[in-house]
Amino acid sequence: MATHTINGVTLTLLQGNIVTVAADAIVNAANAALAGGGGVDGAIHHAAGPTLIEECRKIGGCPTGKAVATSAGKLPARYIFHAVGPIYQSRPEDARLLKSAYQSCLELAEHYQIQSIAFPSLSTGAYGYPVNLAAPLALTTILDHLQTPTSLQRILLVLFDQRTYTTYQQALEKLLPAR
Ligand code: ADP
Numbered sequence: 190m191a192t193h194t195i196n197g198v199t200l201t202l203l204q205g206n207i208v209t210v211a212a213d214a215i216v217n218a219a220n221a222a223l224a225g226g227g228g229v230d231g232a233i234h235h236a237a238g239p240t241l242i243e244e245c246r247k248i249g250g251c252p253t254g255k256a257v258a259t260s261a262g263k264l265p266a267r268y269i270f271h272a273v274g275p276i277y278q279s280r281p282e283d284a285r286l287l288k289s290a291y292q293s294c295l296e297l298a299e300h301y302q303i304q305s306i307a308f309p310s311l312s313t314g315a316y317g318y319p320v321n322l323a324a325p326l327a328l329t330t331i332l333d334h335l336q337t338p339t340s341l342q343r344i345l346l347v348l349f350d351q352r353t354y355t356t357y358q359q360a361l362e363k364l365l366p367a368r
Contacts, residue, residue, distance in 0.1 A: 200361075204348050207347040213266060213306065216309060218230055221252060223257070223271055225242055229349070253275050254293070256271060273290060287327070306343075
């Protein structure tokens, strides 16, 4: 685990399973149909219980690069923010869409005036975004957000495997001294 304080907000990187983390909002790496799936999406739906898929069905979908909020079912959270990252295709817009998926979650956090949010590494599993490219993008987007007033006091990045965790940690160490 690594914790840094940026403009009074704690940013923590930890290796683990996001469904065990308590936070006001848990971010899901969803698909555009909000249909549930494998990876972190499957783990979140399994842990939250069947009310979640019902809520997702009512919403109907979410465009790539955006996020929508639902309640959190049995998870230790108030909300789940379902963020749809891009499927990596080496296109110029991949980075813009990934950044925008994180930004949409941060906008929802401000909308609901929540104090804590936990993110997984969006798009770097089944969606194939290289972690070494996604990590600095995710972190820069979060650090930029912390340059403006925020309701957030605690941001967690919950990285499932050791390699992803290490990549994020190294990317953060590179980014922080420059700020
Ligand atoms: P995507 O389709 O956006 O790529 P995935 O769920 O396939 O989403 O993968 C995104 C990241 O989430 C990957 O690094 C994967 O290892 C990780 N992951 C899978 N399960 C969990 C979990 N329970 N908690 C946190 N991260 C997870």
